Amino acid sequence: MNLAISERLKPLLKQIEDFVSNELIPLEGEFFHKPFKDLVPLLATKREKVKSLGLWGPQIPKELGGVGLTLVEHGYVSEALGRSPLGHYVFGCQAPDAGNIEILHMFGTKDQQQEWLEPLAQGKIRSCFAMTEVDTAGSNPTLLEARAVRDGDHYILNGRKWYTTAAEGSVFAIAMMVTNPDAHAAMRASMFIVPTNTPGFRILRNIPIMGETGSDYASHAEVVFENCRIPKENLLGREGQGFKLAQERLGPGRIHHCMRWLGISARAFEMLCQRANQRKIHGDGGTLGDSEITQLYVAELAAELHGARLMTLSAAWAIEHLGMSKARDEVAMIKFVVANVMNRILDRALQIHGGLGMSDDTILAYWFRHERAARIYDGADEVHKSSLGKRILRGHR
Numbered sequence: 001m002n003l004a005i006s007e008r009l010k011p012l013l014k015q016i017e018d019f020v021s022n023e024l025i026p027l028e029g030e031f032f033h034k035p036f037k038d039l040v041p042l043l044a045t046k047r048e049k050v051k052s053l054g055l056w057g058p059q060i061p062k063e064l065g066g067v068g069l070t071l072v073e074h075g076y077v078s079e080a081l082g083r084s085p086l087g088h089y090v091f092g093c094q095a096p097d098a099g100n101i102e103i104l105h106m107f108g109t110k111d112q113q114q115e116w117l118e119p120l121a122q123g124k125i126r127s128c129f130a131m132t133e134v135d136t137a138g139s140n141p142t143l144l145e146a147r148a149v150r151d152g153d154h155y156i157l158n159g160r161k162w163y164t165t166a167a168e169g170s171v172f173a174i175a176m177m178v179t180n181p182d183a184h185a186a187m188r189a190s191m192f193i194v195p196t197n198t199p200g201f202r203i204l205r206n207i208p209i210m211g212e213t214g215s216d217y218a219s220h221a222e223v224v225f226e227n228c229r230i231p232k233e234n235l236l237g238r239e240g241q242g243f244k245l246a247q248e249r250l251g252p253g254r255i256h257h258c259m260r261w262l263g264i265s266a267r268a269f270e271m272l273c274q275r276a277n278q279r280k281i282h283g284d285g286g287t288l289g290d291s292e293i294t295q296l297y298v299a300e301l302a303a304e305l306h307g308a309r310l311m312t313l314s315a316a317w318a319i320e321h322l323g324m325s326k327a328r329d330e331v332a333m334i335k336f337v338v339a340n341v342m343n344r345i346l347d348r349a350l351q352i353h354g355g356l357g358m359s360d361d362t363i364l365a366y367w368f369r370h371e372r373a374a375r376i377y378d379g380a381d382e383v384h385k386s387s388l389g390k391r392i393l394r395g396h397r
């Protein structure tokens with residue numbers, strides 16, 4: 001297993017790190033105080049700059065206009081981008097588009113790829129992913145209720161979804177709908193490409209989350225499908241394959257999140273150390289960093305971060321070399337391990353910053369609010385732990 005930074009990656013990584021430090025981190029003040037939609041024109045110029053540097057779409061295959069990095073290489077890049085909340089968006093590897101690009105690339109027909117995948121990969125349009133429903137448990141998607149019923153050359157879609165991230169401003173949604181209610185639980189649902197200008201598709205609201213309603217890409221919507229009529233050609237894969245496609249989409253999607261969380265963790269950890277070294281808490285000039293309790297926190301968190309990074313890179317290697325199904329256990333592990341390491345680091349970093357940590361004068365409070373969700377989306381901690389635990393015990397029977 002080779003997890004080293006490849007020779008071809010070294011110069012790219014340096015360029016990306018510099019771009020994040022010089023072009024994106026300085027925008028954080030504006031990011032906190034303006035709705036995201038007001039930043040979109042400025043971010044469009046940054047995206048153009050990224051394209052002109054040949055850095056657009058680190059994980060997107062070369063034939064679609066991306067850099068075509070391996071998953072291990074993307075792990076390093078994604079950590080570098082995760083240091084800014086704008087990194088992934090500006091480089092064209094943001095969720096949920098990254099997952100949708102992957103699924104359209106793997107399962108889309110030629111026509112679907114031409115119409116939806118190409119402009120999406122080039123960053124000309126955005127998309128969203130609508131699976132979770134208000135009234136059924138997202139942790140068990142076999143309970144989904146939203147329906148798609150075949151009507152001649154069309155499907156008619158009805159249902160209510162929520163937490164459809166980035167729906168505002170998206171040109172299409174990939175929606176998971178029940179097509180075969182009487183089939184085996186794993187074969188009931190199918191995925192559809194739903195243009196958001198289809199009559200009957202409506203955003204009811206952007207859900208206020210931890211005090212922020214958000215806008216444009218930085219939002220999570222509740223959406224309704226009311227007799228949405230879409231051509232049968234908008235079915236992705238075959239009828240009943242929805243969960244199979246979702247597994248393909250969520251596996252790499254989970255590791256992309258973990259890679260981003262490593263960047264957040266690394267920056268928060270650095271901020272914690274810097275503050276500990278600077279903050280004088282004793283009359284003799286002694287700092288927070290001089291206290292043993294802080295040293296203990298620092299040592300523990302450094303070890304946790306190191307472990308989380310190695311586990312993530314190892315899972316990326318396993319996906320690439322052994323395939324998604326053999327990497328399943330590692331992916332489940334990193335999902336809850338990295339989410340929790342990040343949350344502990346954010347909590348400690350905020351604590352060390354005291355009142356400053358609670359304010360929006362640093363990025364910590366923003367991340368503390370928004371990244372709590374990491375332990376819930378793409379499978380809550382308990383869901384991954386219980387399925388992993390079951391598989392491990394089965395292996396010991």
Ligand SMILES: Cc1cc2nc3c(=O)[nH]c(=O)nc-3n(C[C@H](O)[C@H](O)[C@H](O)COP(=O)(O)OP(=O)(O)OC[C@H]3O[C@@H](n4cnc5c(N)ncnc54)[C@H](O)[C@@H]3O)c2cc1C
Pocket residue numbers: 096129130131132136137138139140162163164165220373376377378379380381382383386
């Ligand atoms: C910020 C954010 C963005 C999201 N983006 C999207 C998106 O773009 N598209 C989309 O479709 N969805 C999205 N989601 C939804 C997300 O995937 C669901 O919230 C998640 O799957 C959990 O489903 P639920 O909210 O219905 O919780 P429930 O399924 O009701 O579960 C509630 C809690 O119960 C516990 N639990 C669940 N199952 C078990 C079990 N078997 N054993 C023990 N405890 C258990 C867990 O602690 C869980 O958090 C997003 C969510 C958030 C918070």
